[in-house]
Amino acid sequence: MALERLLKGFADFRMGYYREHLDLFEKLATEGQAPKILIIGCADARVDPGILTQTQPGDIFTVRNVAAMVPPAHLPPDARHHGTSAAIEFAVRGLAVEHVVVLGHALCGGIGALVDGRESAYAHYDYLSTWTSIAQEVRDLVVREMAGRPRAEIARALEQAAVINSVRNLMGFRWIAEKVQAGSLVLHAWWFNLTEGQLYAFDPVAIRFQPVVGLKLDGAVTQGTALSAIDPQRFVSAVAGRKPDF
């Protein structure tokens, strides 16, 4: 049944969307892709970046993984299979995207497992906790600074702090830091709240995620941004000192 739905969907796509956008697909096939934006999102089935942003084929280069995380750059690069880093490298060096967006989200299972640590039902899995340990230091910080607060508050703080951690990790890739410094690449920390259908963007000045309203948006990390502005510790301290906004 589940698969039939996909096949029906593809039949509809072929007869509908594909036909209506024949020129676009022909252009993409002959000229190749030239997206200006890389979105690093979560694999969660509820938060499809293309649907959330109503984009068309060719508009965004996307990499999705558990909890929308960017691992630290491995220096020097080794021979392991760095899938997320390879996708980021191709988008930034190969496609020369102008924006990189890390898109976290509310009720993220990967972040929830990280919060729960050894208590998590997934703690014994082969790969999951190793992957999400990218944000282990930030997790420990959030749990310590927000001790006694409800789990939902702690999870939300970590969902957002993990996005900032990933943006900071992006700056550890030489070819990203150079482009940001040159002004040809802007990094963004976003968080989507699916319970209210609202997108939030990290504001390094206010040290919080602010609702995105209208069409104007400043980058979290541009040419003039100090690295300290994307320090997860600074963000966690700010969150821990505030009343929850939900």
Ligand SMILES: [Zn+2]
């Ligand atoms: Zn998620």
